Amino acid sequence: MSEHDEHVDVLLYSDDVATRQAVMGAIGRRAGKGLPLIRWDETATADAVVRKVESNRYALLVLDGEAAKVGGMAVCRQLKQEIYDCPPALVLTGRPQDAWLATWSLADGHVAAPYDPMELQQAVAALLTGS
Numbered sequence: 001m002s003e004h005d006e007h008v009d010v011l012l013y014s015d016d017v018a019t020r021q022a023v024m025g026a027i028g029r030r031a032g033k034g035l036p037l038i039r040w041d042e043t044a045t046a047d048a049v050v051r052k053v054e055s056n057r058y059a060l061l062v063l064d065g066e067a068a069k070v071g072g073m074a075v076c077r078q079l080k081q082e083i084y085d086c087p088p089a090l091v092l093t094g095r096p097q098d099a100w101l102a103t104w105s106l107a108d109g110h111v112a113a114p115y116d117p118m119e120l121q122q123a124v125a126a127l128l129t130g131s
Contacts, residue, residue: 006037007036008038008059009041009056009059011041011043011056011060011061011062012042013046013061013064014064016068023062023115026115026116028121031124032125041056045070050075054083057087060089060128061076061087061088063090065102072092073101073102073105076107077105088109089105089106089108090107090109092112092113093111093113094112109126
C-alpha cells in the first residue's frame with residue numbers, strides 16, 4: 001500500500017445501519033495520517049458480502065460478528081476458505097471474551113464492543129498497511 005494511492009475500498013458488513021454509521025464515524029475518512037482516503041461500501045447481508053468480494057477488489061473487509069442471521073465471523077471464515085487472495089478482515093466482536101471466535105473465523109484482526117474510535121482506527125490502519 002503506497003501512501004500515494006488516492007483511495008482504498010473497504011467493505012463494511014453489518015445488518016444494523018447504526019453499527020455501520022458508528023464504525024464509519026469512528027474511523028473517519030482515513031484511518032491515519034498519510035493513509036489513503038477510505039471509500040466505504042456498505043452491505044447489510046451475508047450473500048451480498050460474498051458476491052461483492054468475488055467481483056470487486058477491496059483493501060479491507062470490516063465484518064460485524066454480531067450481525068443477525070449470518071454473523072461476520074461465519075462470513076469471514078467462509079471467505080478466507082473460499083476466496084483466493086482474500087483481503088484482510090477485521091471482525092467486530094460483541095465482547096472481549098469473543099477474541100477466540102475471531103481467531104476461529106480466520107480474521108486478521110478484531111475489535112470488541114464498545115468500539116473505541118482510536119482502537120478501530122489503529123486496527124484498520126495496521127491492516128491497510130500490513131503492519
